Amino acid sequence: MSLYQMLTYFFIYGFLGWVSEVAFAGVKQRKFVNRGFLKGPICPIYGVSVTLVVMLLERFRSNILLLFILSFVLVTLLEGVTGFVLEKVFHNKWWDYSKRKFNIGGYVCLLFSVIWGFCCVIVVEFIQRFFEIGVAHLPIILGIIILSLLSIVLCIDVIVTSTKITKMNKTLMYMENIANELHAISNSIGEGVYKVVDLLDGDDDSDETKAKKAELHNKYKAAMENHSHDAKRIIKAFPNMNSKHYNTALSDTKKHINQTKHLEDNYG
Secondary structure, X not given: OOHHHHHHHHHHHHHHHHHHHHHHHXXXXXXXXXXXXXXXXXXXXXXXXXXXXXXXXXXXXXXXXXXXXXHHHXXXXXXXXXXXXXXHHXXXXXXXXXXXXXXXOOOEEHHHHHHHHHHHHHHHHHHHHHXXXXXXXXXXXXXXXXXXXXXXXXXXXXXXXXXXXXXXXXXXXXXXXXXXXXXXXXXXXXXOHHHHHHHHHOXXXXXXHHHHHHHHHHHHHHHHHOOOHHHHHHHHHOOOOEXXXXXXXXXXXXXXXXXXXHXXXXXX
């Protein structure tokens, strides 16, 4: 398989993966949600995984059982490595299967690996041959131009998204520091940030302490509300995302987004 073909299938299956994720979320939430890691309509993990399956395993087309097993193993490995690397790079766990049976570190689980395996068999046995015909009939010059433009847009998307995630993490760190300071002042370690606010009217606090608590709470709330549009999109796209260092701030941000969404849905 040539580099030209690999890139073509990467974008095709990356786009189809994005469509499937959006469709699944649409059925579940009854509204459009961009479930991709990137802002554009592509899920790179789908593009990479399915392209590798086609490139490496198409030779086993005649043996469906072996094709399923090898697809199961390959895609499980890719999903696990991708989840692990993304967590190390961005300090966030983007999906978490910890609550599902037979999971490994929350990165992969048996159910979705089986689904992946079946989907890959369907792709190799039925779908791939249609794309092969389509790619073969596409003028090579036009194909190169399209791939070049898509690659440039993808690179820009990766850079912009990475920048937004870094900014989001800085905001979460800022919120987490405020929360820790509030906990220290209130001497109520273990209580949520929102519970701390109830202590503002306590008789045992001095006016200076009350004012400090109110100031910190307002800063915390402002930071939570001022997350960028892209940060909110990412959090909505990955509702099970966990933060390695700032999970309290992330949890409160999720609650705020859900509350805002509820108000918008009910009161427009």
